[in-house]
Amino acid sequence: MARMGMVFDLKACIGCNACVIACKQENSLPNGVFFTKTLSEEYGVFPMANRVFIPTICNHCEDAPCEKVCPTGATYTREDGIVMVDDDKCIGCSSCSVACPYDQRTQMEESDFLKGLFGNGEITPFEEDGYGRYTPGTVTKCDFCSQRVDVGLDPACVVTCPTNARIFGDLDDVHSAPSKMIRERHGRPPLPEKNTKPKVFYVN
Amino acid sequence: MAIEDKVFSGDTLRSGYRFQRHWDNSMAYAFIFAELGAGIFFVSLLMNSLLGMIMGLVLVSTGKPYFHLAHMGVPSRSWRAMLRPDRSWISRGLLGLGAMIGTGFLYVIALAFGEKLGISPDSGLPGLLKVASATFAIVVMSYQGFAMSHSTAIGIWNSAIIPMASLLYSLSLGVAGALVLLPAAQAGGLVDTQLLLLLGLAIMHVMLLHGGWHGSPGARTSVELLLQTSYSKWFWGLVIAAGIVLPALIMWGAPGNRLLAIISGVAMLGGFCAWRILIFKIGVYEPILSMNPFRTAG
Numbered sequence: 077m078a079r080m081g082m083v084f085d086l087k088a089c090i091g092c093n094a095c096v097i098a099c100k101q102e103n104s105l106p107n108g109v110f111f112t113k114t115l116s117e118e119y120g121v122f123p124m125a126n127r128v129f130i131p132t133i134c135n136h137c138e139d140a141p142c143e144k145v146c147p148t149g150a151t152y153t154r155e156d157g158i159v160m161v162d163d164d165k166c167i168g169c170s171s172c173s174v175a176c177p178y179d180q181r182t183q184m185e186e187s188d189f190l191k192g193l194f195g196n197g198e199i200t201p202f203e204e205d206g207y208g209r210y211t212p213g214t215v216t217k218c219d220f221c222s223q224r225v226d227v228g229l230d231p232a233c234v235v236t237c238p239t240n241a242r243i244f245g246d247l248d249d250v251h252s253a254p255s256k257m258i259r260e261r262h263g264r265p266p267l268p269e270k271n272t273k274p275k276v277f278y279v280n
Numbered sequence: 281m282a283i284e285d286k287v288f289s290g291d292t293l294r295s296g297y298r299f300q301r302h303w304d305n306s307m308a309y310a311f312i313f314a315e316l317g318a319g320i321f322f323v324s325l326l327m328n329s330l331l332g333m334i335m336g337l338v339l340v341s342t343g344k345p346y347f348h349l350a351h352m353g354v355p356s357r358s359w360r361a362m363l364r365p366d367r368s369w370i371s372r373g374l375l376g377l378g379a380m381i382g383t384g385f386l387y388v389i390a391l392a393f394g395e396k397l398g399i400s401p402d403s404g405l406p407g408l409l410k411v412a413s414a415t416f417a418i419v420v421m422s423y424q425g426f427a428m429s430h431s432t433a434i435g436i437w438n439s440a441i442i443p444m445a446s447l448l449y450s451l452s453l454g455v456a457g458a459l460v461l462l463p464a465a466q467a468g469g470l471v472d473t474q475l476l477l478l479l480g481l482a483i484m485h486v487m488l489l490h491g492g493w494h495g496s497p498g499a500r501t502s503v504e505l506l507l508q509t510s511y512s513k514w515f516w517g518l519v520i521a522a523g524i525v526l527p528a529l530i531m532w533g534a535p536g537n538r539l540l541a542i543i544s545g546v547a548m549l550g551g552f553c554a555w556r557i558l559i560f561k562i563g564v565y566e567p568i569l570s571m572n573p574f575r576t577a578g
Contacts, residue, residue: 144368145370145430146367147368167357175430177565185353
């Protein structure tokens with residue numbers, strides 16, 4: 077069985093946030109809710125100052141702490157390693173949110189939906205159609221666009237990235253692009269000391 | 281790195297420490313009601329104080345569910361939270377809470393109306409209910425600490441001291457309640473117990489700060505937030521001075537004075553509430569990745 081994962085090439089990321097917008101569009105995310113974020117960090121002093129971009133996403137951990145603490149079994153791992161949230165079972169207790177070391181969980185507040193995408197309280201037909209998949213009050217997160225993966229497509233953020241900074245594939249396949257990249261460029265997971273075994277890696 | 285040099289990114293798109301904001305004040309109030317109520321119930325059970333038992337049960341069965349439901353995203357589904365006791369402390373706690381309220385009220389009924397209902401005090405039933413409700417009260421007194429310490433994400437919570445803190449605070453507040461409710465002759469023996477519990481609380485705080493300071497960067501940042509920012513006045517003033525030092529001085533100097541026992545109880549409650557809120561506020565997530573080659577470890 078496949079073990080889906082992602083690699084972020086920090087040398088390639090230019091911080092354009094196209095992935096963020098593609099994710100919001102694909103998943104009909106309301107105002108203020110993100111499944112992926114591109115964080116920035118500045119270092120050094122002039123004239124040696126620099127800025128790097130760090131894309132973040134749910135790491136679909138093999139030993140997912142969010143799954144362990146869920147009191148209803150709403151969080152579960154698919155056979156291909158994608159960590160999912162069953163919207164019908166989630167009670168919105170936020171146990172998963174405080175258990176996730178990567179702060180990748182978001183509670184969908186009713187007010188998030190009412191604000192509208194432009195923050196003026198108007199809901200466009202596109203939003204009206206997309207919001208139906210969520211229950212206000214539940215906690216959600218990235219699912220690697222499982223609806224796309226199921227039909228053999230890459231997640232929306234990966235397809236959109238103009239610099240190929242996001243590489244998606246089967247980590248169990250030694251010939252897959254992410255496996256090769258992790259091997260050749262010494263990919264490292266975020267916060268390895270938390271022992272969550274993330275399936276997202278960073279290379280530089 | 282000093283606290284003023286650390287980046288707190290909040291909910292912005294910068295890399296840095298991020299504050300825990302998922303468990304808010306209403307969750308803290310739910311924790312307060314559970315630990316206060318279970319503590320009062322447990323100590324009253326041991327001291328055979330019917331009024332204390334009722335008071336404890338009322339606190340646990342009203343404030344705790346109310347604030348929990350206020351926090352819950354989908355309150356109508358909250359019953360589902362008891363489905364996974366095999367892996368979640370929330371589930372275990374909820375089952376323990378229900379069992380404590382059920383057996384506790386049955387014990388109170390057996391104690392108050394036993395003769396009318398034909399339940400003999402010598403029969404096994406009241407004794408069984410007493411042991412069962414005491415056991416479940418211990419679960420309620422401590423499970424919230426376990427639920428917090430289970431989180432590896434927030435360094436300061438991820439410690440064995442947190443469940444111990446829940447239990448110690450719960451017991452000491454229970455004893456403080458008994459000292460107010462019980463007649464002086466009956467409560468006299470509790471003064472030494474309270475002094476020991478207050479000593480235990482002081483040691484617990486030292487251990488938590490020491491463990492955090494020498495722990496992960498996130499835990500150290502939380503300790504710095506507690507001691508070096510505007511939170512410090514609440515910590516030293518309410519948690520330590522009002523919540524531990526003042527009650528200890530009262531217990532030591534004027535153990536039999538009812539008015540001072542009430543002042544001591546109120547001060548302890550203030551210290552406990554402040555600690556519960558502060559421990560939620562100082563929880564931080566660590567930066568997930570730092571590419572800064574000049575950054576040194578916290």
